Structure formats: structure tokens, C-alpha cells
Amino acid sequence: MGINDTKLNEKIAEFEEELRTTKYNKRTQRSVGLLKAKIARLRDEKHKKATAKIAADGFAVKKTGDATAALIGFPSAGKSTLLNKITDADSRVAAYAFTTLTVIPGILNYKKTRIQILDVPGLIEGASEGKGRGKEVLAAASNADLIILLVDAAAPEQLQVMKHELYEARIRMNMKKPEIKISKKPTGGISLSCGNLTKMDKATAIAMLHELRVNNADVVLRGDVSPDELIDIVEGNRRYVPGIIIITKVDAVDNAALEKVKALLKPDLCISAEKNIGLNELKELIFQRLKLVRIYCKEAGKNADMNEPMVLAEGATIKNVCDKLHRGFVNRFRFARIWGSSVKFDGQKVLKLEHKVADEDVVEVHVN
Ligand SMILES: Nc1nc2c(ncn2[C@@H]2O[C@H](COP(=O)(O)OP(=O)(O)OP(=O)(O)O)[C@@H](O)[C@H]2O)c(=O)[nH]1
Ligand SMILES: [Mg+2]
Known part of the structure; x- marks a missing residue:
């Protein structure tokens, strides 16, 4: 290809700027879809280069037990404290950020099952671009059977950032895999069959497919598929992982503040690992969501x-x-x-x- 990283980044930034400044309406629907497809294709190229590097580093923890859940949260959200409380592990806890620097596994024995829990380094904004230990954190999340997102009760804004970083890392937490079937063929163009689409029209879907280098294929879309979902399926390697959202350190905020955070984030559970609040409920929730x-x-x-x-x-x-x-x-x-x-x-x-x-x-x- 000969196109280097800087050039790639520049092109991506250019298209993203165009996307940002394009008002979305019926008339621009087509060009928005196409822009999204262009950006997706360039980012895919960039991602392929990056993952080649990660594979060479090889830091993955061996999966053991009946299933694996990863604790994902900002530095000091209380991940290690929680791991130590619900498993046999002993992970270092301290009052400063980035105490945990690698992935630390523990086993939760619950209802005759053995669930591997992974304590990982803190996640920060830019993780999907490799900031902090971003690649390692997101790889742990991507390979898990369940993601446990920990949000500090005193910092509710962490949730949106984490969701964004997971999405950028191609992890589709709590999202259903779209029902799209693409059967490539040698010639004949694209034949698209679908029901009523409201998020893009048929012509846009076909133009996007061409942009994503799908030129000859039978494509079946079931349900009201969005442009983003179409891109996800064409590019593949998205991970559809169930997730739970918990608020941590609830002992450290007052009741009024906690109620506000709960209304805002609608968490699955509120806990305090230090004060043993909500830990039995959390074990049960993990067990339920894994559907073992x-x-x-x-x-x-x-x-x-x-x-x-x-x-x-x-x-x-x-x-x-x-x-x-x-x-x-x-x-x-x-x-x-x-x-x-x-x-x-x-x-x-x-x-x-x-x-x-x-x-x-x-x-x-x-x-x-
Ligand atoms: N008040 C309160 N403090 C807590 C709780 N859980 C953890 N802490 C404190 O928060 C600080 C960070 O805890 P850790 O468990 O090390 O946090 P972490 O998420 O593993 O942090 P990193 O490894 O840096 O990402 C420590 O000082 C803990 O004692 C809790 O439930 N309540
Ligand atoms: Mg830690």
C-alpha cells in the first residue's frame, strides 16, 4: 500500500472532520453513510498494523476455570480491592493510580462453578489508542466472557469514557450481533434483500458496501440495520461481550450524591468492596450473566x-x-x-x- 501511519491518521482526521460538520438529514444520509464507510476502512487498516504489534508482545493470561470475567475501570476505581474480596487472589492495593501494572487472575468459586476474574491495569481516556496500558486492558476485556465495568461513585463521568474506549477497541458490550448475511460471489454485483430500513436507504447500503470493497455479493439484512452495524459486519472481528455496570466505593459518598449517580448511570449494582456492601449480590449477578x-x-x-x-x-x-x-x-x-x-x-x-x-x-x- 505504501501509505504510512501519519498519512493514514491525516486522512482519517480529514474525513472525521467532514463527518462532524455534515448535518444529518434525508438528503445527506447517503454521504454520511459513505463517510462512515471510508473512515471505517482506513481505521481497519490502521488497526491491523497495531494488532500485529500486540500479538508479538504476547501478554495474554491463560484462561482457566469455567468462564472468565474482566474487571475494567479507571485507576483507583477499586478493582484490586474487589478481586481480593471475591477470589483467592492477592493483588496489590494502593491509594495511587496505576498500582496494578499487569493482568492478575483470581478464581471465584460460586455455586459449584469456578469463575476466573481478571484484575487489570486502570483504563484511561485514549486507551484504545494505546494510552496507559490501554492495549493490554482492552485485550483482556475483548477476550473475556463478561466485562465488569467499575465506576467510582465520586466520578460518574468515567462510564462514558470507558464505553467509548471499548467501542473504539471493537468491543460491542451488551449489543446484539446484527443479523446480516453476506455471501460473496465472483461476479454479478450486489443484490441486497432487506425489510423496511429507516436508518439508511437501500442505495446508501449498496454504496457503502462498494466503499468497503464488497462488490459482488448476495446480502441479506434482517431488521432495521444501521450504517454502523453494516460496517461492523463487513469488517468483522467485532466482539459481542455481555457486560455489567457497577458503582464502587459507595461508602465514600453521601446518600444524595449516590442517588444522583444511580439516576444518571442506571447501574446494575452498587458496591463497596472495602465495607463488604453488595458483594454477594455481585457474585450472583456475575453467575447469572454468564449463563453457565x-x-x-x-x-x-x-x-x-x-x-x-x-x-x-x-x-x-x-x-x-x-x-x-x-x-x-x-x-x-x-x-x-x-x-x-x-x-x-x-x-x-x-x-x-x-x-x-x-x-x-x-x-x-x-x-x-
Ligand atoms: N472508601 C473506599 N475505598 C476503597 C474501596 N475500594 C478500594 N478503595 C481504595 O481505593 C484505592 C484504590 O484501590 P485499588 O483496589 O488499588 O484500585 P484499582 O482499581 O485496583 O487501581 P489501579 O490498580 O491503580 O488501577 C485504595 O486506597 C483502596 O483502599 C471502597 O469500597 N471504599
Ligand atoms: Mg489495581
Whole structure:
């Protein structure tokens, strides 16, 4: 390509300025969509260069346990204090910013599951551009099964900044993946099928696709897709991660101030790690949002060990149970008997490997 970083940045800034100064209305809808597509394409190019550098650094923490949640917050939001309270870990706590300089894992044992919690360095404005330990923090968030956003009760403005940095780092927290299907083909142009679009018209969508270098494809949009969502799907590698928002250090502000912050941010929960406020509720919330599926396996004629579940992700099937039990079990599968909420009656015989199991099912796998 030959286009260097400075040139890229200049071009991006130029288009962003144009976007900022363009009034959005029916008449400009098309050019706004196109500008967004142009910016997205240039930023994608920049991002690819940056991630090549990160991969070379290799700082990722090994995932263990049944799922991983990352604590994301500004410096001194109370992440390490919280990690120490709810896990077996011992992470350094201090009254100054950037106490934690690397990713520190701990395990939360809850309802017979083991949830890995990651304490990470503080996130600051510009993190997605690499400020502070931005790349490391955002990589931890991106790879997690759950993001826990911590906002200091005395600094509610932190939430917007964090949301922005996560978005810039291609993390789509609490957002549903848009239903867009793109099947590329060698020739024939773009054929677009969609329902009623209110956020962009069909011609704009097609022009944007061309701008994003999709020239021959069958494209299906379901629902009222926005220009940003179209860009997300064409470029790919967005991470759709569930998240919870909690306000920390509630003991340090008065009631009136806390009520104001709650009304403003609408958090999932308010806590004080230091004063042990809301910690049990937080554990339960983490567990709920991860939607883990605990399965108790048994052998025919014996009782299941109800103390040690097999823990699977939401949507897990009998096939997943087999795979985890034993390599090659799937090929020898005859049927399963299930007791629990995924079947109509206890001990029901299930013949399909695709059968979805439910939390707390007891499963007996029969093989050849
Ligand atoms: N009043 C009050 N202070 C807290 C609470 N939790 C943490 N602190 C204090 O806030 C300061 C920062 O706490 P840390 O747990 O180190 O914060 P951190 O988010 O890990 O900070 P970095 O590692 O720098 O990003 C320390 O002085 C803690 O004692 C709390 O619930 N209430
Ligand atoms: Mg810390």
C-alpha cells in the first residue's frame, strides 16, 4: 500500500472532520453513510498494523476455570480491592493510580462453578489508542466472557469514557450481533434483500458496501440495520461481550450524591468492596450473566455426583457433554437419559446429539 501511519491518521482526521460538520438529514444520509464507510476502512487498516504489534508482545493470561470475567475501570476505581474480596487472589492495593501494572487472575468459586476474574491495569481516556496500558486492558476485556465495568461513585463521568474506549477497541458490550448475511460471489454485483430500513436507504447500503470493497455479493439484512452495524459486519472481528455496570466505593459518598449517580448511570449494582456492601449480590449477578450450564453426569444404575458439575456455556448440547466426557464418545453415542428442565419428564430418552441441555440437568450417556 505504501501509505504510512501519519498519512493514514491525516486522512482519517480529514474525513472525521467532514463527518462532524455534515448535518444529518434525508438528503445527506447517503454521504454520511459513505463517510462512515471510508473512515471505517482506513481505521481497519490502521488497526491491523497495531494488532500485529500486540500479538508479538504476547501478554495474554491463560484462561482457566469455567468462564472468565474482566474487571475494567479507571485507576483507583477499586478493582484490586474487589478481586481480593471475591477470589483467592492477592493483588496489590494502593491509594495511587496505576498500582496494578499487569493482568492478575483470581478464581471465584460460586455455586459449584469456578469463575476466573481478571484484575487489570486502570483504563484511561485514549486507551484504545494505546494510552496507559490501554492495549493490554482492552485485550483482556475483548477476550473475556463478561466485562465488569467499575465506576467510582465520586466520578460518574468515567462510564462514558470507558464505553467509548471499548467501542473504539471493537468491543460491542451488551449489543446484539446484527443479523446480516453476506455471501460473496465472483461476479454479478450486489443484490441486497432487506425489510423496511429507516436508518439508511437501500442505495446508501449498496454504496457503502462498494466503499468497503464488497462488490459482488448476495446480502441479506434482517431488521432495521444501521450504517454502523453494516460496517461492523463487513469488517468483522467485532466482539459481542455481555457486560455489567457497577458503582464502587459507595461508602465514600453521601446518600444524595449516590442517588444522583444511580439516576444518571442506571447501574446494575452498587458496591463497596472495602465495607463488604453488595458483594454477594455481585457474585450472583456475575453467575447469572454468564449463563453457565451445570450438568451432572451419572452412570446407569448409579447416582450422579451432585457436587461436581460439568460446566458448559449457554446453548450447550448433548454433543458438548459427550466431547467433554471422552474423546470419540460422540461417534459411539446411542442415546442419553435426562432428568431436568430440558426434557418433558424425568429419565426421558433423548436420541439427538443436538438436544440442548439446561442448567442442573442430570445426564446419563449411553454409548456403544
Ligand atoms: N472508601 C473506599 N475505598 C476503597 C474501596 N475500594 C478500594 N478503595 C481504595 O481505593 C484505592 C484504590 O484501590 P485499588 O483496589 O488499588 O484500585 P484499582 O482499581 O485496583 O487501581 P489501579 O490498580 O491503580 O488501577 C485504595 O486506597 C483502596 O483502599 C471502597 O469500597 N471504599
Ligand atoms: Mg489495581
